[in-house]
Amino acid sequence: MFRNVLMSLEFSAEAQKKIAALCERYPDSATKQPVVLAALHLAQKEHGYLSDDAMRLVAKTLDLPYAHVYGVATFYTMFRLKAGIQPTGSTIRMCTNISCMLRGGYEVLEAFENKLGLKRGESNGKFQLVEEECIAACEFAPCALVGTKYFHDLTPEKVGEVIAELERDPHPEAEVV
C-alpha cells in the first residue's frame, strides 16, 4: 500500500552504476533477479541495514516484487534487518564451530562479550558481535573474521588487543561491496 509514497531512499550514483553493470552479466536471465543479493549488499552498505524502505528500493531498482526481495533478505544471515551497527563499524564474526570449539573458541567468544559489554548477536554503534559458523579458517583456529581481516590463534588474553586494534583501524564489511 502506498509503496511509492513511503519510499524515501535512493542508491548513490556509484551504486546505481554498479547495479546497472551487474545487470549486464546475466544475459540468460529474463529478469534482473540475479542481481538481488548484490543490490541488497549495496543497500545495506549505504543505509546501514535493510529497512523496509531499503528493501522497497531494491525491489523498485530491479523491477521485482517487494515480497520477493523480503523473502531473499530474510534467508541470508549477513543481511541485517534492524538498525544497530553504523556502516563504519566492525562486525566481529567469532567462530565457535567444531575446530574452533576444540581449541577454546567459546572461551574467546565469552571474552569478547565481557570486553565489549555485548552479548552474542548484539551490537552497539561501533561493534557487532556474531557467533559465527565455520569461517573456513580452521588452519589457525580459533579464529575471528572482521571484514577482510582474519584474527588467528585467538585466546581470551588476546581479545583486548583485537578490540584495541579495531578501535584504531575498523574493518567494516561495507567496504567490500
Add this chain to the structure above:
Amino acid sequence: MPAAIGTKLVTKRFGDERARTIAGYEATGGYAMLKKALAMKPDDITAEVKASNLRGRGGAGFATGVKWGFVPKDAKQVHLVCNADESEPGTCKDRLLVYWDPHLLIEGMIISAHALRAVHNYIYIRGEMMREYVVLAKAVEDAYAKGYLGKNILGTGIECHITVHRGAGAYICGEETALLNSLEGLRGQPRLKPPFPAVKGLFGNPTIVNNVETLMNVPFIVDKGGAWFNELGMGRSGGTRIVCVSGHVNKQGVFELPMGITFRQIIDDVCGGVWKGRKVKAVIPGGVSMPPLDEHELDVPCEFDALMTDERIKPVMVRPGQQFDLGGGRALRSMAGSGGIVVMDDQTDIPKATWRIMKFFAHESCGQCTPCREGTGWLEKVSRRVAAGQDHAKEGDLELLASIAHGIAGNTICALGDAAAWPMLGFLTKFRGDFELKIRRKAA
C-alpha cells in the same frame, strides 16, 4: 607413479605474494596451459579429464569428466559455475586457494568452459569471504584487461565470461542446486533432482557446477595429460589430495598430499602428532557431515573409495545390532568429503562435540523439508541435554537421537539431512560408551 610427499600442483604458489598479480602469475608459467588448451578440440579436453580420474573435491567425489559428459550434445547455451561457497566445518582449502592463486582458478575455468562450450560462467563465492572476494574480483578484471576473458579471447574467436557472484551467508548454498537458485536471486533452497544441473541448471540451461580445487587441477591435466594425472593418485582417484587438518594436533594446516596417505601418517608425520602428548580419540575424515573414525581406524588412506569401502572402518549402526542401510544393503562407513580433517584427543567430550555439530545443522537447515527442518532441531535439543548430562539427560535419549537421525536420512531433497544424520549415528556407533556415561551418571 604415485605422487610423493612434497608433490605440489594447486598449492605450489602458496606463500608467493607475486602470484596473485597477473604479471607474477604469468612469470611463473601462468596462462601457458590455457594457450595449449584453446588449440585443442573441446571433446579432447573432456577425454583427458575423463582419463585423469579427477574427482570432485567439494565433497561428493564424483568423477569430473563423467559429470561433464552429461551435458547434452545439442545444448545451445551451457554454463560453468565454480562453487567457492566453502563452509563445511573443518574445511579451509578453497579460501586459501582463491587467496593465493586466483589466476589458476580463472585459467582452470576458461579451459573447462572451452571444453564444455560454456560462454557465461560464474564463480559463486561465500559472502563471508570478503578478503578473497576482493582478490578474485581484481584477478577477473585483470584477466579481462589482458584478453584472457571477453568476446574473443586471445584472438581465437572463443567467447568466455566469468562473473564473481557473492553469497550472503548460507551453508546450504554450497549444495549445487541451492547455489544455482541463489545465483538466480532466489532463497538458497535446493531443487529436486532430476533434472540434474548438467541437463537443466542455471536459467534452465545445462550447467556444470565444480569445486574450486577441482577446476584448479584441470590446467595440469591439459599440460601433462590425463594418464599422468591418474598415475599420481591411487585406485580410481587421480591427482593429489588437499587436506585441512585442525583440532588437537601440534601443527594445524592445509596440506597437499599423496592420495594414498593414511590418517595416522597425516596426524603423526605431517602434523607433528596430537597436542599435549595425548592420544587420538576421534577423527572426522572429511568435514563434519562425515561419520567419524576412531583410533583403530586410522590406517586407512584418505582416498575417496577407501573411506567408503575399507572393511577396517566399522559400519555405522542405527542401533546396536542394526546396520545403517545406504541403499541396497550397502554399509555406510565414512567418506572423504571435502578433506576437512578434525582431530579430537582422548580428553575430548564427544557428546559435547556432537552437540556442536548438530547445532550447526539445525542452524543451517533451509527449512524446505520437514524431516530436516524439524529433525535437526530435535537432534540439537536432545544432544544438548545429553551433553549436559546429570540432571538433564533422560533415559532413552540415545535411542531417541538414533531414531530421529534415521528418520531424516534419505528422506530429504538434498544431502543436508544425511549430513546431519550420518555423524549423529556415527558418533553414537563408535563412542556409545561416552554417551551412556552421561546418562548413567544421573542414575548414580
